[in-house]
Amino acid sequence: MFQKKDxxxxxxxxxxxxxxxxxxxxxxxxxxxGVSLSELKIIFLKRDEVEALRLKDVLYLNQEESALKMxxxxxxxxxxxxxxxxxxxxALIKSYGIKICNKK
Numbered sequence: 001m002f003q004k005k006d007x008x009x010x011x012x013x014x015x016x017x018x019x020x021x022x023x024x025x026x027x028x029x030x031x032x033x034g035v036s037l038s039e040l041k042i043i044f045l046k047r048d049e050v051e052a053l054r055l056k057d058v059l060y061l062n063q064e065e066s067a068l069k070m071x072x073x074x075x076x077x078x079x080x081x082x083x084x085x086x087x088x089x090x091a092l093i094k095s096y097g098i099k100i101c102n103k104k
Contacts, residue, residue: 031097049084
């Protein structure tokens with residue numbers, strides 16, 4: 001099974017700032033119909049990426065309000081949102097599964 005990036009934090013560098021995340025969902029995995037799990041490629045979304053999508057694309061908050069709610073800068077919010085949109089778009093277009101990491 002191909003995995004784009006897993007949920008583990010193995011970055012070197014600055015420690016990630018704590019973010020306020022309200023998103024809660026028990027369904028943490030989505031897959032396209034007709035693709036077996038054994039041949040499914042998976043894209044991993046972090047909780048902060050899902051929260052950014054929720055604030056901007058579901059609640060229709062502007063970037064400033066969204067960043068404020070998450071307790072981060074606008075530029076950080078923009079980077080998180082761009083990453084989330086890229087991953088979701090790739091998963092939809094290429095029929096990949098989406099796993100939401102349930103870790104902070």
